[in-house]
Amino acid sequence: MLALLGLYDGTPGWAQVILLTALVVIVGSNAWVVILFVRSRVALHHLPEPYETAPPELLWVAVVPALDEEVTIVDSVGRLMAMDAPNTVVLVVDDGSTDRTPELLEDLRRQVPEGSLAVLRRDLPDARRGKAAALNAAWRHVHDVLLRTGPHAGSDPSQVIVTVVDADGRLDPDSPRHVAAHFADPGVGGVQSLVRIYNRDHLLTWCQDVEFGIYGELYQLGRTGWGTAGMGGNGQFNRLAALDSVVRDGDEGPWRDRLTEDQDVGLRLIEAGWRSRQEVRTAVDQQGLPGLRRLYRQRTRWSQGNLQAMRHLPAVARAPVRLGARLDLVASLLNPVWQGIVGLSLVVGLWLFAVDGVPFWTSAMPWWLILVTYSLGFTGAVLGTVARSARRTPWAWLVGLLIAQPYALYSWLLFPVLVRATLRLLARRGSWAKTAREPVPAPA
Incomplete structure (x- = not known):
């Protein structure tokens, strides 16, 4: 300069x-x-008023992809079981785990009310094909089993909220009543909760907490008024009918095999005409990475996923949103x-x-x-x-x-x-x- x-x-x-x-x-x-x-400061003062309790007509399906997660799975699933919503099912996709994950899940299932915890076991060669494949298996299970048999048979997909939580995630129990207020708008297809780092007692993990806070409180919240907030994978809420709408012939499900499959599905929901929002009054906590080597590996994957996402440029340039939102997306x-x-x-x-x-x-x-x-x-x-x-x-x-x-x-x-x-x-x-x-x- x-x-x-x-x-x-x-x-x-x-x-x-x-x-x-x-x-x-x-x-x-x-x-x-x-x-x-x-825009984020304006949006902060126009967030919808949360419900006293989550509406009983909504069915919350918390999907947890798990591959060798014996260290965190009990903690994460136990917190999801405490979600403050009358109709909740926790669906864990055991993606071919070889550690104690299956045994721990079986112990948990014996301790909770029947039907509240489902475990979908996947074995090779179907297993270990990536997070997108695991999520698609959960999507098929919801349609083929959960909505066809048992107490939730016949549920309207527009009233089913699929919640994606990583195996280290700690979702706030009151998340449903905040998120449900956004889904009162039938045009909303996705809501992303704020992401926090719970082991932020290390300088590197503290910086990651700041990073996620900035992304949610500024960038994501700034896009909420446009209806173009992105989906982040952990703490991601999607209307099942919205996910169904982006499935095309030949697809295994809504998610595609991308390094940032969450970003990809969020963009396709926007391209299909659904609105997406950010909720900052409730959060999902996850582990930060205290070592530079693991952090670089994780962020390189995210960065490569961002490069892959550039293939969406022609579609988002034509997305059915306001001009300012399209320019922001591009x-x-x-x-x-x-x-x-x-x-x-x-x-x-x-x-x-x-x-x-x-x-x-x-x-x-x-x-x-x-x-x-x-x-x-x-x-x-x-x-x-x-x-x-x-x-x-x-x-x-x-x-x-x-x-x-x-x-x-x-x-x-x-x-x-x-x-x-x-x-x-x-x-x-x-x-x-x-x-x-x-x-x-x-x-x-």
């Missing part, structure tokens, strides 16, 4: 082009964040491009410093340029952390400003995953090992 202001004569023309492009991207991204910040899908441009500008800056001796700063530069540079680099982080803090403390701006500094460094720490994800995509490598869980502390 400084070279573009004429402060460094002789900077190569190609470098100035890259820096100018990055400057345009950064300014545009900051403007985009400001718009979503304002810009969001192009995030890997924007991140790549900004990252390349950093590499160029370092190259100019190391090879041509171009300094990042000189004493001759005006003071106001410090403020401009800071605002360009930290606006998104500050507004995000303020949005995250606003419902928890009256000192949101001060807290947000302080948190933004380490969080911005954490964001740059994750930048290399884009390079690795791109290389994997080009090499057509799509296999991934599941994320290992941390032991769950015993209740105090």
Whole structure:
């Protein structure tokens, strides 16, 4: 940027082009964040009033994909059994587990009311084909078994809410009464709850909690008014009729084999005309990753999934939503491009410093340029952390400003995953090992 202001004569023309492009991207991204910040604050004051209790006409089917989850499965399913809703079924998809998961689930089933916990066991070669395949098996089970036999036979798919919770998830018991208020609108096909990190006592896991808070409280909530909030996989609520509507001939079910199958199904629901919303007054807690190696592996998978999702660009550009929402969807899908441009500008800056001796700063530069540079680099982080803090403390701006500094460094720490994800995509490598869980502390 400084070279573009004429402060460094002789900077190569190609470098100035890259820096100018990055400057345009950064300014545009900051403007985009400001718009979503304002929209999120408006949406926060227009969330539907929660029910006293979840409506009895709704059937809640909590689906838990589980593969070798002996460390967390009892804790997660036990909390789902305590959901505050009159009609609830917990459906665990045991996807070929070889640890103690089957035995633990069988013990749980003996302890709960009959019919409230169902276990769908899958064995090889059908098992271990990814989360999408497990979720599709659950979808077929709901239609073929749950809605055809037993107390829930004949239930209207528009009144069935499929809730996806990971095997380490801890869903708030009062989630149904908040989420049901959104589903009172028959055009709403999906609601995403806020995601929190429950083992946030480590610097790295605390940063992940901040990250999820920013995404939910700013970006997701900012899109709620448009009806284009994304689905996040854990704490994801979908109307069964909406899921049914995106199934095409030859599909195994609503979910497709993508590295971010949740993002994919959420986009297809929007493309099909369903509205999706974010609920921030209730949350699902999950484990954070305290080690950089596992975190990089997880985020590389997510980044590669984001690259795969760019195939939705033509469809979302025609989605039946307002123009502003379509522009936001397109810009969001192009995030890997924007991140790549900004990252390349950093590499160029370092190259100019190391090879041509171009300094990042000189004493001759005006003071106001410090403020401009800071605002360009930290606006998104500050507004995000303020949005995250606003419902928890009256000192949101001060807290947000302080948190933004380490969080911005954490964001740059994750930048290399884009390079690795791109290389994997080009090499057509799509296999991934599941994320290992941390032991769950015993209740105090």
